[in-house]
Amino acid sequence: MLVSAKDMLQKAKAGHYAVGHFNINNLEWTKAVLLTAEELRSPVILGVSEGAGKYMTGFKTVAAMVKAMIEELHITIPVALHLDHGTYEGCYKCIEAGFSSIMFDGSSYPIDENVAKTRELVKICAEKGMSLEAEVGAIGGEEDGVIGVGECADPEECKMIADLGVDMLAAGIGNIHGKYPDNWAGLSFETLAAVQELTGEMPLVLHGGTGIPDDMIKKAIDLGVSKINVNTECQLVFAEATRKYIEEGKDRQGKGYDPRKLLAPGIEAIQEIVKEKMELFGSVGKA
Numbered sequence: 001m002l003v004s005a006k007d008m009l010q011k012a013k014a015g016h017y018a019v020g021h022f023n024i025n026n027l028e029w030t031k032a033v034l035l036t037a038e039e040l041r042s043p044v045i046l047g048v049s050e051g052a053g054k055y056m057t058g059f060k061t062v063a064a065m066v067k068a069m070i071e072e073l074h075i076t077i078p079v080a081l082h083l084d085h086g087t088y089e090g091c092y093k094c095i096e097a098g099f100s101s102i103m104f105d106g107s108s109y110p111i112d113e114n115v116a117k118t119r120e121l122v123k124i125c126a127e128k129g130m131s132l133e134a135e136v137g138a139i140g141g142e143e144d145g146v147i148g149v150g151e152c153a154d155p156e157e158c159k160m161i162a163d164l165g166v167d168m169l170a171a172g173i174g175n176i177h178g179k180y181p182d183n184w185a186g187l188s189f190e191t192l193a194a195v196q197e198l199t200g201e202m203p204l205v206l207h208g209g210t211g212i213p214d215d216m217i218k219k220a221i222d223l224g225v226s227k228i229n230v231n232t233e234c235q236l237v238f239a240e241a242t243r244k245y246i247e248e249g250k251d252r253q254g255k256g257y258d259p260r261k262l263l264a265p266g267i268e269a270i271q272e273i274v275k276e277k278m279e280l281f282g283s284v285g286k287a
């Protein structure tokens with residue numbers, strides 16, 4: 001069954017590892033992430049962006065698919081189904097659809113309205129046993145077709161939002177969605193340390209997990225990051241594996257055109273990435 005991300009992230013924080021948040025984009029993606037997490041006995045967070053939710057015909061479809069898949073595949077590790085970069089309206093749709101966790105990205109509102117809406121969602125999530133992620137500072141790059149300019153979080157604002165009672169906090173520390181530019185300045189560990197200093201036991205979230213060097217990931221975990229989001233890297237390897245299959249003409253051999261065969265290399269490629277990340281994050285065997 002689905003669980004909120006609260007307990008798994010508190011355990012991760014205490015155990016100095018991170019839980020992977022892998023965005024799902026369809027049935028095959030979901031199956032790939034769940035089977036890998038079960039095989040590695042790792043807790044896992046399935047992230048669903050507003051755009052992916054729409055693509056999969058709505059959050060109710062996604063929730064029903066994930067719940068049924070957990071049952072049919074006999075998944076026993078803790079799984080959280082999490083709205084990623086949620087709008088205020090999207091949060092309520094996911095609460096109604098049966099998600100177990102939501103992110104309210106209130107950065108587009110004036111701070112007092114962001115605080116008011118966050119307070120309201122904290123109350124509702126507590127009543128429903130769901131977890132709530134908030135964001136402070138902006139994560140740069142492209143997410144769901146939206147291009148943003150990153151800005152490092154203000155540690156004082158992080159403490160204010162953390163004190164509202166959210167369960168996890170995404171602080172902008174120079175991380176970017178999508179591929180990192182060659183001239184990327186790296187993560188601001190100074191900002192991360194300052195945020196950690198003020199927010200204490202709060203599990204911190206690192207968005208834009210694609211392409212961050214392993215040593216930076218490990219340092220971020222040491223400095224309090226307990227959830228790391230990955231999407232683009234899985235999309236890139238899926239596309240590459242599918243392209244290779246077609247370039248090798250395998251879609252024209254026998255029934256190679258069958259989507260169950262055509263999509264298989266991409267699914268295996270996703271599973272490889274998920275395995276690599278869970279080993280890097282230290283969540284293997286932590287279920």
Ligand code: G3H
Binds near residue numbers: 047207208229
């Ligand atoms: O919220 C989703 C993640 O931040 C995705 O980041 O596509 O750069 O791995 P990424």
Ligand code: ZN
Binds near residue numbers: 139
């Ligand atoms: Zn993100």
